[in-house]
Amino acid sequence: MSGDLEHDERLVLSELLNHVLDKGVVLTGDVTIAIGGIDLVRAGLSLYLSSVEALEGRGPRVGGGETDALSVLPGERGS
Amino acid sequence: MPEHDPDEPVLERSRGSGAAFERELHALAPALPERIDADPEHVETGLARLVLTVIELLRDVLEHQAVRRMDGGALSDEEVERLGLALMRLDERMQELKNVFGLTDEDLNIDLGPLGRLR
Amino acid sequence: MLYLYCLVSAGREPPPPSLRGVAGAPVRQVAVQTIAAWVSDLPSAIEAVTPELVRAHDGVVREAMRAETPLPARFGQSFPDESTLRRALEERREGIARGLERVRGAVEMTVRLLLDAAAPGPAERPAVGSGREYMAWLRERQRAAEGARQRAGFLQTRVAQAVGGLARGEARSGASASGNSATISHLVACGDVTRYRHLVHELSEREPELRLMLSGPWAPYSFAELPGA
Numbered sequence: 190m191s192g193d194l195e196h197d198e199r200l201v202l203s204e205l206l207n208h209v210l211d212k213g214v215v216l217t218g219d220v221t222i223a224i225g226g227i228d229l230v231r232a233g234l235s236l237y238l239s240s241v242e243a244l245e246g247r248g249p250r251v252g253g254g255e256t257d258a259l260s261v262l263p264g265e266r267g268s
Numbered sequence: 269m270p271e272h273d274p275d276e277p278v279l280e281r282s283r284g285s286g287a288a289f290e291r292e293l294h295a296l297a298p299a300l301p302e303r304i305d306a307d308p309e310h311v312e313t314g315l316a317r318l319v320l321t322v323i324e325l326l327r328d329v330l331e332h333q334a335v336r337r338m339d340g341g342a343l344s345d346e347e348v349e350r351l352g353l354a355l356m357r358l359d360e361r362m363q364e365l366k367n368v369f370g371l372t373d374e375d376l377n378i379d380l381g382p383l384g385r386l387r
Numbered sequence: 388m389l390y391l392y393c394l395v396s397a398g399r400e401p402p403p404p405s406l407r408g409v410a411g412a413p414v415r416q417v418a419v420q421t422i423a424a425w426v427s428d429l430p431s432a433i434e435a436v437t438p439e440l441v442r443a444h445d446g447v448v449r450e451a452m453r454a455e456t457p458l459p460a461r462f463g464q465s466f467p468d469e470s471t472l473r474r475a476l477e478e479r480r481e482g483i484a485r486g487l488e489r490v491r492g493a494v495e496m497t498v499r500l501l502l503d504a505a506a507p508g509p510a511e512r513p514a515v516g517s518g519r520e521y522m523a524w525l526r527e528r529q530r531a532a533e534g535a536r537q538r539a540g541f542l543q544t545r546v547a548q549a550v551g552g553l554a555r556g557e558a559r560s561g562a563s564a565s566g567n568s569a570t571i572s573h574l575v576a577c578g579d580v581t582r583y584r585h586l587v588h589e590l591s592e593r594e595p596e597l598r599l600m601l602s603g604p605w606a607p608y609s610f611a612e613l614p615g616a
């Protein structure tokens with residue numbers, strides 16, 4: 190494997206951005222909304238969704254690639 | 269003790285893949301900011317982006333559920349028609365909202381890890 | 388404000404006095420019992436993302452990695468003051484300690500895979516049409532996306548199989564925003580990096596149609612998440 194140096198620098202930056210912006214530890218799991226430097230609202234975002242069918246016991250079970258229930262927490266991956 | 273060099277990581281590519289990886293220099297959507305602050309000019313966009321991302325996430329789940337119900341055979345033709353029209357209108361509204369705030373699908377294209385991205 | 392670079396064990400060597408991070412600021416260590424954070428004091432929070440800032444952030448993380456593998460922080464996190472940071476460290480102390488243990492003596496290697504522009508997904512959303520047509524279009528789009536996901540997973544698994552036991556941990560990404568590539572990262576012991584490269588080279592030679600890009604070593608950004616919220 191080999192590469193042209195100039196192109197590679199941009200690819201390295203691209204990979205660096207991918208690591209540094211999307212990954213890495215997030216120390217707080219909350220979103221703080223501030224205006225003018227004054228924190229006003231702190232919101233813990235957590236969504237748990239389940240299809241109507243699943244709730245009523247009529248739907249297929251969660252698992253095996255199905256996404257009946259979806260849990261999303263910012264700063265975390267997957268359910 | 270790590271033995272590696274702290275300088276930039278080494279990068280290697282398959283033979284002949286240079287141009288393709290070059291094209292793949294896509295704009296990386298920055299992570300959602302943990303702190304949405306700012307001067308009045310930016311605060312609306314930051315907040316809008318957060319809210320629209322959540323709505324798009326919900327909309328994606330709704331669309332998946334709608335298709336599943338349709339394929340499950342439990343919906344009448346009329347129900348499928350109504351569902352489709354409602355989702356279509358919802359999609360139109362979302363495009364309008366995105367336009368208002370100058371946000372593209374990429375801006376809202378969060379990475380859900382193992383679930384992939386929204387689009 | 389305190390800008391956060393990474394989390395480390397408290398007992399390790401502190402940042403060298405000559406180290407400079409974001410905006411050329413010096414770096415110091417804030418410790419809470421057995422864990423610590425590397426930070427810079429800045430007049431205000433970072434609001435932009437530029438290559439210089441990102442390189443500065445990663446530069447500090449790499450410096451930390453000389454002595455001991457840190458948990459790299461995501462770019463852009465600031466705390467209004469030291470007590471807020473200390474509180475956050477206190478709250479997550481156990482998770483952080485476990486996280487540090489998990490990455491001890493290891494680095495991250497990343498393989499980016501080009502995905503074939505396979506069966507093109509459906510065209511743009513139908514401008515006008517019946518609800519039924521829209522539903523059919525949704526179904527096709529979802530199927531195309533699922534197909535793309537499966538193909539990416541298949542390629543990622545090929546890499547995982549090639550490196551086998553060298554991987555202490557694995558992290559897969561979904562398709563990129565463009566849909567043209569996906570990555571798989573592995574947590575690899577420092578001493579195994581050369582062998583890891585060799586195995587990926589071999590895979591690339593064996594399967595030339597598998598277009599991949601190997602990069603590393605990285606600090607373990609993909610393995611830095613703390614359990615729970």
